[in-house]
Amino acid sequence: MNRMIAFLSGAACGAAVGVAAALLLTPSSGNELQTTVRDWFESLWDDAQQAADDRRNALESQLAELKQA
Numbered sequence: 001m002n003r004m005i006a007f008l009s010g011a012a013c014g015a016a017v018g019v020a021a022a023l024l025l026t027p028s029s030g031n032e033l034q035t036t037v038r039d040w041f042e043s044l045w046d047d048a049q050q051a052a053d054d055r056r057n058a059l060e061s062q063l064a065e066l067k068q069a
Contacts, residue, residue: 019037026033 022037023033028036
C-alpha cells in the first residue's frame, strides 16, 4: 500500500510539472489551451468513470456467482 501511495504521489507531481510546462511553453493562446485541457480532462474523466463502472459490474457478477455457490 505504501508503494502505491508513493507511486500515485509521484505521478501527481509529474502531472503537475507537465501541466506547468505546457502552460509556459505552449504556442497557443490561453483560451485555446484552456479549452484543449478541459476537453482532455473531461475525456479522461469519462474514460475513468467507464472503467470503474465496468470493474464494478464485473465484481458484482463475481460476487453473485460466489453467493450462489
